[in-house]
Amino acid sequence: xxxxxxxxxxxxxxxxxxxxxxxxxxxxxxxxxxxxxxxxxxxxxxxxxxxxxxxxxxxxxxxxxxxx
Amino acid sequence: xxxxxxxxxxxxxxxxxxxxxxxxxxxxxxxxxxxxxxxxxxxxxxxxxxxxxxxxxxxxxxxxxxxxxxxxxxxxxxxxxxxxxxxxxxxxxxxxxxxxxxxxxxxxxxxxxxxxxxxxxxxxxxxxxxxxxxxxxxxxxxxxxxxxxxxxxxxxxxxxxxxxxxxxxxxxxxxxxxxxxxxxxxxxxxxxx
Numbered sequence: 471x472x473x474x475x476x477x478x479x480x481x482x483x484x485x486x487x488x489x490x491x492x493x494x495x496x497x498x499x500x501x502x503x504x505x506x507x508x509x510x511x512x513x514x515x516x517x518x519x520x521x522x523x524x525x526x527x528x529x530x531x532x533x534x535x536x537x538x
Numbered sequence: 539x540x541x542x543x544x545x546x547x548x549x550x551x552x553x554x555x556x557x558x559x560x561x562x563x564x565x566x567x568x569x570x571x572x573x574x575x576x577x578x579x580x581x582x583x584x585x586x587x588x589x590x591x592x593x594x595x596x597x598x599x600x601x602x603x604x605x606x607x608x609x610x611x612x613x614x615x616x617x618x619x620x621x622x623x624x625x626x627x628x629x630x631x632x633x634x635x636x637x638x639x640x641x642x643x644x645x646x647x648x649x650x651x652x653x654x655x656x657x658x659x660x661x662x663x664x665x666x667x668x669x670x671x672x673x674x675x676x677x678x679x680x681x682x683x684x685x686x687x688x689x690x691x692x693x694x695x696x697x698x699x700x701x702x703x704x705x706x707x708x709x710x711x712x713x714x715x716x717x718x719x720x721x722x723x724x725x726x727x728x729x730x731x
Contacts, residue, residue, distance in 0.1 A: 478576035479715070482568035482583040482599070490587050493604050500605070516664075523665040523689070525653060525675065531663050532620045532643050535586035535598040
């Protein structure tokens with residue numbers, strides 16, 4: 471007989487806009503040593519080159535729904 | 539079997555009349571992610587603001603508030619999980635809701651927080667590479683290695699596969715509560731509709 475499948479210990483949670491902005495800023499600092507607003511400016515200006523699939527850049531870009 | 543194509547991958551969670559809301563579809567989707575991750579981490583999945591509503595708009599789900607989460611003890615491995623999803627109406631039943639995964643980043647980092655494997659699928663984020671692929675960024679690669687810049691094509695990679703790889707190939711111990719049933723947990727989430 472298969473072992474019982476546990477329910478997860480934790481439950482997912484929705485972030486607030488304020489939390490999202492903090493997390494986004496932390497990620498930009500962590501991966502690219504820049505602020506969240508600075509990342510947004512560079513992203514919008516396409517200053518990350520022809521292909522943004524670079525270490526750190528896509529990790530931060532994936533978090534854009536936190537702030538947009 | 540999960541329906542797969544090169545440009546879109548649909549992971550459906552549909553519901554009968556008793557569960558016909560966007561929020562219930564998202565809740566089931568997130569519970570499934572949390573159940574998979576629970577095998578190796580007690581950290582929580584978070585969704586971006588508004589992530590339980592707004593039909594058709596891309597939302598984000600991430601483990602540990604977007605920070606790589608520590609797996610195991612010594613030497614530690616770090617896991618980063620981020621997904622994009624949209625809420626859609628079921629094609630066959632307009633009263634039901636479905637969730638489509640529309641992108642992912644699953645990456646493994648070593649104890650110094652250096653990424654060495656990254657499974658990517660980001661068809662809508664400005665990259666020329668729209669298909670699912672793998673980055674190999676191991677520090678032992680020579681500077682001239684073509685692997686350093688390669689996008690190695692993959693099929694769609696399920697989160698279950700990443701967790702299984704972490705356990706079986708990189709020695710990440712399953713959590714105590716899943717020491718004996720982690721395979722069953724992953725098999726159950728893989729088999730879920």
